[in-house]
Amino acid sequence: MRYEGHVIRPPSEADSLLLQATIGCSHNRCTFCGAYRSVAFRIRSQAEIDQDLAWAARHARHQDRVFLCDGDALMIPQERLRAIMQAIARDLPWVRRISLYANAGSIAGKSDADLGELRRLGLRRVYMGLETGDDALLRAIDKGVDAAAQIRAGQRIRQAGISLSVTALLGLAGAGDASAPAAATAVALSQMAPDHIAVLSLMLVPGSPLAAAAARGAFLPATAMDMLQELRALVAAIDVPRALLLVNHASNHLPITARLPSQRAEVLARIDAAIAGRQALRPEALRGL
Numbered sequence: 001m002r003y004e005g006h007v008i009r010p011p012s013e014a015d016s017l018l019l020q021a022t023i024g025c026s027h028n029r030c031t032f033c034g035a036y037r038s039v040a041f042r043i044r045s046q047a048e049i050d051q052d053l054a055w056a057a058r059h060a061r062h063q064d065r066v067f068l069c070d071g072d073a074l075m076i077p078q079e080r081l082r083a084i085m086q087a088i089a090r091d092l093p094w095v096r097r098i099s100l101y102a103n104a105g106s107i108a109g110k111s112d113a114d115l116g117e118l119r120r121l122g123l124r125r126v127y128m129g130l131e132t133g134d135d136a137l138l139r140a141i142d143k144g145v146d147a148a149a150q151i152r153a154g155q156r157i158r159q160a161g162i163s164l165s166v167t168a169l170l171g172l173a174g175a176g177d178a179s180a181p182a183a184a185t186a187v188a189l190s191q192m193a194p195d196h197i198a199v200l201s202l203m204l205v206p207g208s209p210l211a212a213a214a215a216r217g218a219f220l221p222a223t224a225m226d227m228l229q230e231l232r233a234l235v236a237a238i239d240v241p242r243a244l245l246l247v248n249h250a251s252n253h254l255p256i257t258a259r260l261p262s263q264r265a266e267v268l269a270r271i272d273a274a275i276a277g278r279q280a281l282r283p284e285a286l287r288g289l
């Protein structure tokens with residue numbers, strides 16, 4: 001397998017074969033994100049992908065999941081994506097699940113029939129970065145899309161029968177009270193009703209516009225307590241029939257994995273204990289991306 005640049009995958013794809021179908025991110029403007037900042041987005045050729053699949057057919061026979069990198073592989077035009085997924089089925093017939101990152105724009109670029117076809121070809125999970133449901137914050141971070149469009153996109157993924165994992169990012173509002181953005185994010189997540197809700201905590205990535213804003217004093221980062229209060233408000237207000245809450249990313253101060261809504265009370269008690277100082281937090285030096 002050949003990889004270019006940073007290869008990033010969700011924590012739950014740790015055992016997946018990472019197939020770099022695209023390089024970079026077609027949006028590449030979110031102010032907090034430094035993942036692909038110096039990389040021009042491109043779709044790899046079918047010949048390059050076929051070479052990787054030939055390698056995997058010899059050396060990755062135990063891996064039955066494939067994650068299509070990089071930042072938004074759903075941007076690949078339907079006919080190209082169809083060919084890639086058919087090649088995976090041809091060369092790695094033991095693969096049971098294909099997943100990828102997508103954003104509201106790339107989902108909007110697919111018709112319902114396209115999404116249904118991708119489901120039949122093996123697309124089983126889409127990871128989507130909502131970040132926040134607050135439109136002013138979405139504009140501030142240059143997400144390029146509003147909450148309503150993100151909600152529609154997430155709902156269409158679920159309606160296509162594809163598992164949806166949505167990420168929210170604590171700390172985007174900066175220091176102080178974030179109860180209003182937390183409420184907006186809870187509304188968006190409730191309307192999307194994802195199978196997985198992943199919550200990360202903002203870290204300033206060197207070279208990102210948000211890190212530069214913080215360095216010149218234009219953005220005051222949220223404290224650990226600010227983010228715990230935001231997490232509490234978020235968890236208290238999410239109204240979904242059933243979801244796995246994953247606050248298990250290395251950026252988080254308080255690791256949590258729980259079912260919602262059934263374990264909400266336990267989660268809130270754990271967060272309250274942390275806010276009251278009765279629960280140890282991950283030391284700042286051990287937080288990571």
Ligand code: SF4
Binds near residue numbers: 026034071
């Ligand atoms: S957060 Fe996602 S959509 Fe935004 S620039 Fe980074 S990879 Fe692209």
